[in-house]
Amino acid sequence: MQTVLYDSSFEGFFTAVFEIYEYKIKDPDIQQQGAAPVSLFGGQHTVHTDIAKATRVIKKLEEKLSADAFANIYRVLLSEQPGMENVLFRYIQYALQATQSIETDYSHPDVLWIQQVVRKMGREKHRMEAFIRFLKTKDGLFYATVEPDFNVLPLIRKHFEDRYADQRWLIYDTRRKYGLYYDLHSVTEVTIDFAATLNDKASLRTLHDEQEDLYQSLWRTYFGSTNIQARRNMKLHIQHMPRRYWKYLTEKLPG
Amino acid sequence: MSERISEKLTILSDAAKYDVSCASSGSDRKNENKGLGNASNGICHAYTEDGRCVSLLKILLTNFCIYDCAYCISRKSNDIKRAAFTVQEVVDLTMNFYRRNYIEGLFLSSGIFKNADYTMERLVLVAKKLRTEHRFNGYIHLKTIPGASDELMQEAALYADRLSVNVEMPTRESLRLLAPDKNRNDMLKPMRYIDKALTQNQEEKKLFKKAPTLAPAGQSTQMVIGATPETDLQILYMSHFFYQKIHLKRVYYSGYVPVSNDNRLPAMGTPVPFIRENRLYQADWLMRFYHFRVDEIVSPQEPLLDAQIDPKLSWALRNLQLFPVDINTADYMLIMRIPGIGIQSARKICEARKFSRLGMHHLQKIGIAVNRAKYFITTSDAPVLKDYQPMQIKEFILNEGSSKYQPNFSPQLKLF
Numbered sequence: 001m002q003t004v005l006y007d008s009s010f011e012g013f014f015t016a017v018f019e020i021y022e023y024k025i026k027d028p029d030i031q032q033q034g035a036a037p038v039s040l041f042g043g044q045h046t047v048h049t050d051i052a053k054a055t056r057v058i059k060k061l062e063e064k065l066s067a068d069a070f071a072n073i074y075r076v077l078l079s080e081q082p083g084m085e086n087v088l089f090r091y092i093q094y095a096l097q098a099t100q101s102i103e104t105d106y107s108h109p110d111v112l113w114i115q116q117v118v119r120k121m122g123r124e125k126h127r128m129e130a131f132i133r134f135l136k137t138k139d140g141l142f143y144a145t146v147e148p149d150f151n152v153l154p155l156i157r158k159h160f161e162d163r164y165a166d167q168r169w170l171i172y173d174t175r176r177k178y179g180l181y182y183d184l185h186s187v188t189e190v191t192i193d194f195a196a197t198l199n200d201k202a203s204l205r206t207l208h209d210e211q212e213d214l215y216q217s218l219w220r221t222y223f224g225s226t227n228i229q230a231r232r233n234m235k236l237h238i239q240h241m242p243r244r245y246w247k248y249l250t251e252k253l254p255g
Numbered sequence: 256m257s258e259r260i261s262e263k264l265t266i267l268s269d270a271a272k273y274d275v276s277c278a279s280s281g282s283d284r285k286n287e288n289k290g291l292g293n294a295s296n297g298i299c300h301a302y303t304e305d306g307r308c309v310s311l312l313k314i315l316l317t318n319f320c321i322y323d324c325a326y327c328i329s330r331k332s333n334d335i336k337r338a339a340f341t342v343q344e345v346v347d348l349t350m351n352f353y354r355r356n357y358i359e360g361l362f363l364s365s366g367i368f369k370n371a372d373y374t375m376e377r378l379v380l381v382a383k384k385l386r387t388e389h390r391f392n393g394y395i396h397l398k399t400i401p402g403a404s405d406e407l408m409q410e411a412a413l414y415a416d417r418l419s420v421n422v423e424m425p426t427r428e429s430l431r432l433l434a435p436d437k438n439r440n441d442m443l444k445p446m447r448y449i450d451k452a453l454t455q456n457q458e459e460k461k462l463f464k465k466a467p468t469l470a471p472a473g474q475s476t477q478m479v480i481g482a483t484p485e486t487d488l489q490i491l492y493m494s495h496f497f498y499q500k501i502h503l504k505r506v507y508y509s510g511y512v513p514v515s516n517d518n519r520l521p522a523m524g525t526p527v528p529f530i531r532e533n534r535l536y537q538a539d540w541l542m543r544f545y546h547f548r549v550d551e552i553v554s555p556q557e558p559l560l561d562a563q564i565d566p567k568l569s570w571a572l573r574n575l576q577l578f579p580v581d582i583n584t585a586d587y588m589l590i591m592r593i594p595g596i597g598i599q600s601a602r603k604i605c606e607a608r609k610f611s612r613l614g615m616h617h618l619q620k621i622g623i624a625v626n627r628a629k630y631f632i633t634t635s636d637a638p639v640l641k642d643y644q645p646m647q648i649k650e651f652i653l654n655e656g657s658s659k660y661q662p663n664f665s666p667q668l669k670l671f
Contacts, residue, residue: 104606107617130298134355142354165289166390167354214257215351221261222352225269226313227303230512230527236306240299250357251301 001027001042007049008032010077013085014054016047017092030085064095069103072118078151079117087113124148125155133250134169136209143170146248153180161187216250223251266338270318270329271364274477275509279310279359279394281472282416290390291353294416298359311362311396312352316340316377320366324434325517326423326482329366345381346389353393360394371402379407382414401441408445412452417472420445425490429483432519449474450501473504480535481528482511482520488558491538495549498542508535534560541566544598545591564649568594571631572645578631583612595627626655
């Protein structure tokens with residue numbers, strides 16, 4: 001077994017795929033640099049991201065896969081699942097050697113695994129689109145902090161850009177320490193460390209729009225009174241709104 | 256001022272919550288004018304403690320009402336707090352909730368004050384203001400008030416994504432009993448009018464791309480069940496009529512929550528008929544997505560759905576001669592009808608079997624309910640189960656699973 005190290009970028013992964021073929025690396029174990037302890041046994045190969053090599057792999061895959069299936073590779077790489085690179089590599093091997101499209105061969109364990117991870121990513125993406133709660137600041141910025149299970153910010157970008165076109169907004173991933181900022185024209189990735197500001201709840205509050213508290217409290221009022229007590233079903237409630245998301249949810253936080 | 260608005264919101268959302276529709280899907284309104292919002296697939300932004308989705312700000316404009324429908328919390332004779340929003344208040348609430356990503360849009364209904372036109376005019380005004388002054392492209396669902404003029408209906412359709420009239424009671428007789436001031440035809444008339452307008456609009460859209468889209472998410476309605484003695488047969492044939500003849504997108508079934516001591520209705524404290532409501536929705540799904548005919552689900556001989564098992568399983572048990580089905584060769588439409596296999600799994604099975612013959616372990620991985628399906632299928636590896644009688648299969652399946660409704664069927668008396 002030989003460990004193949006890449007820089008965790010999308011292009012880096014495809015460069016790794018290229019070099020495994022190029023150097024005929026047998027039994028590769030693709031890992032992100034710095035993620036796993038260096039293997040004591042077997043060799044090690046470090047990949048230097050090379051756009052030309054990556055592009056060749058991408059081109060080839062675009063011939064072999066549908067646009068959806070190709071996008072799924074991207075989604076899996078954002079999932080941060082241990083071992084995802086190796087599954088993807090086997091999947092790519094399978095796709096390249098097959099004479100017909102294999103992307104719906106759910107009897108193949110790697111195809112099924114990818115489909116399941118993509119589904120998980122989709123679910124998390126959807127939850128972010130549902131559970132993000134913006135707070136309005138005095139200067140009209142709508143901001144939200146999130147801590148998604150997977151790195152889904154790149155996937156929710158378009159949704160928020162399309163929807164909130166007439167307000168400035170910021171969605172910040174506190175776990176991965178970067179965010180998306182929309183300035184009424186376009187969305188950019190921002191990597192400022194907001195952690196200190198965000199933790200200081202008291203001073204954060206002074207930045208809020210004067211009606212922010214009113215609308216938060218009206219939303220809590222609405223959430224409470226739209227509930228039908230005679231139909232109370234906490235199990236279902238929690239199944240749909242798992243506890244780990246409550247920390248974002250205005251309606252689940254005390255006023 | 257903020258206390259007053261909060262009180263209004265409490266009263267008018269409390270009164271609106273018995274309308275079960277919260278769908279915000281079926282529209283494809285885009286945010287093309289760089290305004291606020293769009294309406295596409297519908298997102299549930301929260302779930303109340305009763306487990307229902309909160310997608311829209313669902314409120315009444317007012318709960319003052321000139322009618323006295325026995326099943327309705329806002330009926331004239333009920334001694335409750337009354338309130339009314341101004342048009343601007345509803346607009347502000349909607350915009351501010353939407354901007355914070357709390358909601359997908361607005362579901363606006365109202366008690367009827369003065370007369371139908373007066374009420375409808377105000378509902379339309381809210382929608383118009385949102386669309387034109389605030390460039391709001393989120394979802395708007397308006398209730399159409401029976402008896403309102405055709406012009407107002409037309410205008411409502413221009414701004415709203417969905418329109419609905421609740422028929423409330425599955426039959427004319429029940430309506431007459433519980434809502435003597437209301438008339439069944441008054442309810443069907445606006446539905447038919449809108450249906451015609453929407454069909455016409457689709458024709459126009461074919462000719463002129465720029466023609467404005469009327470209510471892209473169509474119409475829906477709601478029936479209260481369990482308040483009156485209708486059978487599931489009557490209810491489902493009614494739904495069938497709505498889907499086929501008026502092209503409704505959805506029919507909602509609302510298990511009656513006792514709100515009155517009226518002796519024409521189930522007493523206060525009577526449990527909400529959850530199971531029946533659930534079974535009706537399952538049957539509704541079978542009609543809309545699984546291509547079941549209504550007479551395959553209920554019949555005059557069996558006018559009630561089986562409460563213990565879902566209507567798809569009961570259909571299969573009545574039609575055992577069609578089974579077992581060979582997973583590797585059967586038609587997609589038949590695979591979809593196998594208990595334990597849903598539409599998604601049926602599609603996956605049909606895709607996957609092109610690559611290799613499928614066995615039980617494949618089906619398990621794909622995520623079908625094998626314990627249920629195994630009585631109805633043959634695969635490449637599993638032995639064909641011996642011929643069981645319908646009752647035996649039902650027993651096996653009931654004993655295997657632990658239905659959330661089990662306590663309801665337990666013959667043992669619960670003492671503690």
